[in-house]
Amino acid sequence: MVGPILEVVDVHFAYPDGTQALAGMSLTIERGSKVVFLGPNGAGKTTLFLQLNGILRPSQGVVRFDGNDLRYDRRSLMELRKNVGIVFQDPDSQIFSASVLQDISFGPFNLGMSEEEVRGRVQGALAAVGIESIADRPTHFLSLGQKKRVAIAGVLAMEPQVIIFDEPTSSLDPKTAKQLLILLDDISRDGKTVVISTHDVDIAYSWADRVYVLESGRVADAGTPQEIFLDEAMLERVDLTQPWIVDVWRELRDNGYLPPNALLPRTKSALLALIRSRLCHSFRITDLVSERAAINERG
Ligand SMILES: Nc1ncnc2c1ncn2[C@@H]1O[C@H](COP(=O)(O)OP(=O)(O)OP(=O)(O)O)[C@@H](O)[C@H]1O
Ligand SMILES: [Mg+2]
Structure with missing residues (x-):
């Protein structure tokens, strides 16, 4: 099924200290697409993501999932979070349980599934991210890349329709980052909508179906990777470099x-x-x- 799965319509948001993080943001995320958000530090990427699964609520404007305005009562939010999962940039803010198995089981158990169903979900998620061998390890001593995988498995086990990754490759070594991008493609091929933020223009260029460039809490530009990265004036204005492939091709x-x-x-x-x-x-x-x-x- 095509059509938008998430819509953000003229959303404004200020943090309690008065910082205006979103200032009239509007965008559409198509079902099954691979979307990248670019933009300088403080542009509003993380704040936007927290709006997409209802952790934050717009002070003005609406967010829609599957054509319906988000509702912020407990039940509606639980339902939304079954469908829109977020992998935070820092896995330590996502992993709570003492062991890997416990951590990945937590979400499915909370959905009220039977033990057998939970076991199936957890095994599937462990296999998807390739961490079966560390299932019984304490989470505390894992490497950063391993923790990232545990956090991703925890979200995958919920089987959401949309998975949002906030800077998924930051602080990963090149090999682990490459493996993670392959995993994102696998998740996308599975029919899920995959949304990421990154500062890496090469990843944005080669990986995305659609790129959004954010600036000061608004959408500065949106389009296919080719449209975005051939717009030299815009790239300069928002301080983005060109992907190396575009550089070499142009030369x-x-x-x-x-x-x-x-x-x-x-x-x-x-x-x-x-x-x-x-x-x-x-x-x-x-x-x-x-x-x-x-x-x-x-x-
Ligand atoms: N908890 C908070 N309280 C107050 N202001 C905040 C809070 N979190 C973020 N901000 C501010 O909101 C604005 C948007 O921040 P946000 O974290 O969404 O940007 P970002 O695009 O994700 O940046 P980065 O690339 O550094 O991750 C910034 O001005 C930031 O300082
Ligand atoms: Mg951020």
Whole structure:
């Protein structure tokens, strides 16, 4: 089913100390899409996410899930949180239980499931994030990457329709970050809507279906990754750099190595394929060297 799963309509929000964090934010998240939020520190990404699952409530404007305005009574919020899960940036603010198994079981138990159902959910979530081997470990001594996986498994076990990740790859080593992006793709292929915030423009460019750029509590720009990252004036205004793929592509195109109408590739492998296709008509140095070697051998 297509159509919006979450809508934010002219939402304003100020924290109790008076800080205006959202100042008329409007946006739509399509069901089943992969959405990235970019924007400088303090732009309002985390505050927006807390609005999407009802932890915070707009002082003006509305948030809708599945076409219905959010309601903030206990029951409605429990129902909403079954469907919209958040993985916080810091796993320590998400993991409460002493052991990994306990922590992941907590949500499903709270939904009132039988022990057998909970066990099924937990096993599924452990397998999805690849942490079966640490299921019995105390949460306290896990590495940051392991804690992140436990936090993700806890949300997956609830089987929400939307999963929001606040800066999922920050403070992870490159290999763990790459594995996490593969996991996000798996979750998306499973039909879920996946929303992330990041400061990494390369991730935003290659991974997203749609990119939102936030600035001072508002949407500064929205579009496909190509639309967003070809808008140099906007990028400069909000202090965002270009993804390296766009940089290299532009350099090659502007210097005549690619035709003016060459399509902008999304991934490293697509860019390399494009370069290879342009080079196939020219000679390769290695061919020349092996030809020379053959001539030398013959004569
Ligand atoms: N609990 C709070 N009390 C008061 N002000 C807050 C609180 N949390 C956030 N803010 C303020 O609200 C604004 C938006 O902050 P928010 O955390 O949503 O930004 P962000 O885009 O997630 O930034 P970052 O990239 O640093 O995570 C900032 O001005 C911030 O200082
Ligand atoms: Mg934040």
